[in-house]
Amino acid sequence: MPVLPPIAAGLGTGLSLIVAIGAQNAFVLRQGIRREHIVPVVVICILSDLVLITLGVAGVTTVLRELPQLALVIRLLGAAFLIGYGLLAARRALRPTALHPGGGAAGSWQAAVLTCLAVTWLNPHTYLDAVLLLGTIAHSWDAQRWWFGAGAVAGSVLWFAVLGFGAGLLRGFFARPAAWRILDGLIAATMLTLGVLLAIDG
Known part of the structure; x- marks a missing residue:
């Protein structure tokens, strides 16, 4: 019985943070509709969250707060990638082709994997949500924080x-x-907005 509350709290908190319009969700949605390389994309997203949530619960939050230079590099790389991806999406919207549903030929699984890794690991909001916020909340559960983390991972899955x-x-x-x-x-619009906000967010 004492295990249920932190798991439920982790599940609810994890879902509240992850169910939002963002670069990662937009990419997964597009791949899902096209039915292209869905399994590796979904697996990468879940495993990435597993790693990040585990780091947050383990206490890496305090370490990241002491490395502002690393946060700056991640932010600028993420902004550049999101803006670039947004421009490609805008080009597809303005100049669609009939080669494949969604405008453009089917991409390779390697391209899908690399793009998924980029929208996940080059997005500072990923660290803010999965590591900092979830990690901080998890530690409020003290000895039961790993059950909270398990609930958050379940939400990701x-x-x-x-x-x-x-x-x-x-x-x-x-x-x-x-x-x-x-x-x-x-x-x-989503990618460009996020990219610009990241670039100007000091």
Whole structure:
């Protein structure tokens, strides 16, 4: 019985942080709708969260706070990547092709993996949510913090599985080129906004 509250708290907190419009979710959604390399993308997202949440629960939060230079490098790299990805999405929205649903030929699994790693590990918000925030909250549970972390990881597994594999249910709607242009336009706006905010956020 004492195990349930921290697990439930971790699950709820993890989902509240991860279920939001962002670079990673936008990428997973697009891959899911296209049904392209969904398994490696979902696995990478889950394993990445597992590592980051574990670091936060283990107490790496205090270490990261002492390395502002590292945070700056990550922020600038992340901003550059998000802006670049946003521009590519904007190009797809403005100049779609008929080679593959979503505008553009099917990408390789290597490209999907590298892109997924980039939107995950070059995004400072990933560290803010998974390491700093969850880590700080987890430590409020003292000896039960690992149960809290387990709940947060469970939330990650649930969310990315639903987002990646469930997105295919929208494929009928996205059979229309106009729908893809709208999606890519939204992705472009999300990526560019996040990238600019990261670049100017001192």
